[in-house]
Amino acid sequence: MGGLVLKLGPKERVLVNGAVIENGDRRSRLSIMTPNANILRLRDAIHPNDATTPVRRVCYLAQLVLTGDAEADETEPRLLRRIEELSQILTDPDSRRLLTEATEAVLGQRHYQCLKALRSLLPREDRLLQARMS
Secondary structure, eight states, X not given: OOSEEEEXXXXXXXXXXXXXXXXXXSOEEEEEOSTXXXXXXXXXXXXXXXXXXXXHHHHHHHHHHHHTSSOHHHHHHHHHHHHHHHHHHOOSHXXXXXXXXXXXXXXXXXXXXXXXXXXXXXXXXXXXXXXXXX
């Protein structure tokens, strides 16, 4: 069996190709069989007012493509530019690996994988910003 398997908690919501789907009262699994479907767990969504840091802004840009609020063809060059800018700042091997994954995902038009790789940078960015403020 191929495709993406989503494990959803009770009442968890997910956006699939522009449609919000809410799970019932029990945990469940959904198999998304359509290749390149645009999927976003709403618990992972970044509100526009929260896109206040470099990594969050790039995540939000990828999220706009997933939600259908931005055209991929128009947004991908901006995404690649922003990822390149992040690679000038986040130079440790793990960050580089994640940024490479995000770049390859954009080039392959796999926007969910791009967002997933970028979201992995959020805890690191939070630590760096916290250290800067101390």
